[in-house]
Amino acid sequence: MAHAPAGSSSAPAVWIGTSWKMNKTLAQARAWAEGLRDHLGGRAPDGVQPFVIPSFTATTTVAEVLGPDSPVLLGVQNAHWEDAGAWTGEVSVPQAKDAGAQLVEIGHSERREHFGETVETTRLKVAAALRHGLTPLLCIGESLEVKERGGSAAFILEQAAGALEGLDDSALSRVLIAYEPIWAIGERGRPAEVDELLEPFAALGEACTGKVAGLLYGGSVNLENAAGLLGIEHVSGLFVGRTAWQLEGYLQLLNIAEAHLAA
Ligand code: 13P
Numbered sequence: 001m002a003h004a005p006a007g008s009s010s011a012p013a014v015w016i017g018t019s020w021k022m023n024k025t026l027a028q029a030r031a032w033a034e035g036l037r038d039h040l041g042g043r044a045p046d047g048v049q050p051f052v053i054p055s056f057t058a059t060t061t062v063a064e065v066l067g068p069d070s071p072v073l074l075g076v077q078n079a080h081w082e083d084a085g086a087w088t089g090e091v092s093v094p095q096a097k098d099a100g101a102q103l104v105e106i107g108h109s110e111r112r113e114h115f116g117e118t119v120e121t122t123r124l125k126v127a128a129a130l131r132h133g134l135t136p137l138l139c140i141g142e143s144l145e146v147k148e149r150g151g152s153a154a155f156i157l158e159q160a161a162g163a164l165e166g167l168d169d170s171a172l173s174r175v176l177i178a179y180e181p182i183w184a185i186g187e188r189g190r191p192a193e194v195d196e197l198l199e200p201f202a203a204l205g206e207a208c209t210g211k212v213a214g215l216l217y218g219g220s221v222n223l224e225n226a227a228g229l230l231g232i233e234h235v236s237g238l239f240v241g242r243t244a245w246q247l248e249g250y251l252q253l254l255n256i257a258e259a260h261l262a263a
Helices: 026-040 056-066 093-098 109-114 119-131 144-148 152-164 194-208 226-230 247-262
Strands: 014-019 048-053 073-076 103-106 135-140 176-179 214-218 237-240
Touching: 014 073, 014 214, 014 247, 026 048, 026 056, 026 247, 048 103, 048 247, 056 073, 073 135, 093 119, 103 119, 119 135, 119 152, 135 152, 144 152, 152 194, 176 194, 194 214, 194 226, 226 237, 226 247, 237 247
Parallel strands: 014 048, 014 237, 048 073, 073 103, 103 135, 135 176, 176 214, 214 237
Antiparallel strands: none
């Protein structure tokens, strides 16, 4: 999988990605990936950069199904900052790369909440991904409590600044950021209204647009709200859970992205 992520080229891409979280057997992963591969026929819609982030167990299966020249980037949902060693239960960036990954998701709120991920560990992991030539996908997002006291923008800027501290311009240009407000994620979340996202994206845009590879939105993205979310200034992609776990949903999101670019 030697091709460069579309976001690093001059043409701005719309990123449409999914994390499967802790879901799918190998057979289910294979079926989804085969369906996507056959649907795309070796070519993503113009300007659209698809990516998929399975569980670790399915990384090689999905890599093999998609094949070496796939237009779909493959990621892992986490990776340790050390290259190897006595870290039972962890997977390193070189191991993820060896399994076929090109992208490393870092700092998802579920990892921050349940697995002790901190700003410091996200910084170490971003550096590890970059050191090995993988694209870090840094997730940031505030809780409902922070949102309700009006602190969303400051909170996410601090998370991003902490994780990206010390990177030079060239390293920064390889980083993807996904803004995923915790209150909007998963079964316990509610879809965000576009109006609620304008201020956080204005702040992120001011800090990051033109400097990073892309600014994505995630959290209860569905087929009804995807077009509106893509229309928000500074949003250059969507990072999707449930709606994309069925291949049909993911394919429809690709169509929505294509229509958005054509509009
Ligand atoms: P949902 O789209 O299921 O809310 O999940 C979003 C997410 O956490 C992607 O990382």
